[in-house]
Amino acid sequence: MSNTNYILGSFADPDEMMYGIDKLQANNISIYDCFTPMPIHGIEAKLGVKPSRLPIAAFCFGTLGFLLGFSLLYYTMAYDWPMNIGGKPSLPLPNFVPVTFEVTILICALGMVATFFFRNHLFPGRTPRVMDLRASDDRFVIAIDARENTDHAFIDSLLKESGAVEVKYNERKYVSYE
Template structure:
């Protein structure tokens, strides 16, 4: 039994890589992930990746921030220490709007930053998990899980036919920077 965990096909052109994805899918080879040094339009649809739910998280963080400051202002100015300023009512909603807006934006920004770090495992001080170091520079990488039922030689031949510049058999999931 082979110790290979992933088969990596390295491409030097995004169009050739997209052709390689089509060829692998045509031969029913399951693709683990694709790593590119830049965003490529249409690759998410081709790989069947669902749209992100980060927008829902941003909305919830915004609601939390707005509710928090509105509650603090309401409690402070209406219940705890009501003041008569120029005969205006203590609960004047237009006066609450600027602070509520600012806290909504603040909570959304900090919440999305924390959510991004949590979702991508890129906490400050942690080395990023990279399958092939050149995928961040100049190579387009298709990673295929080698534990499938397709022989490794067949996958290698499909990648060569698709135009892969280099094919690697990794026995580790990620490459470390050390």
């Protein structure tokens, strides 16, 4: 077995890359991922990417923020130090709305940022996961798992027929910027 982990087809034009995806999928070759310097409309559907579960995380963080905000107000205003201010009740729910809303938004926003960094492996000090350095500049790259697809010559010819500028055989999983 070879040491090649990925076959990388580098394209200069996004339309050629989309044609390459169609050609590879027509020949039952599974694509690991595509790397592009800009968003391309329709590529997620073509690759079969599942919808993001980020809204579920946002709801969970928002619920946590609501519970924390309401609990803080309840504890301070009704449980720990109840005060009779002008004969008003010690648990005035309408007065809790602004603070609870703000804490909900704060916890949801901070939680979403943390989830985004965690999900995309953007920890401080971590080497970025980049297959080909030109993919963030001016190339559109299709990465094919070489261990699943064993006919490398056939894949190479399909990529070149569909307009690939170059085809690389990547032996390491990720390339670092250093």
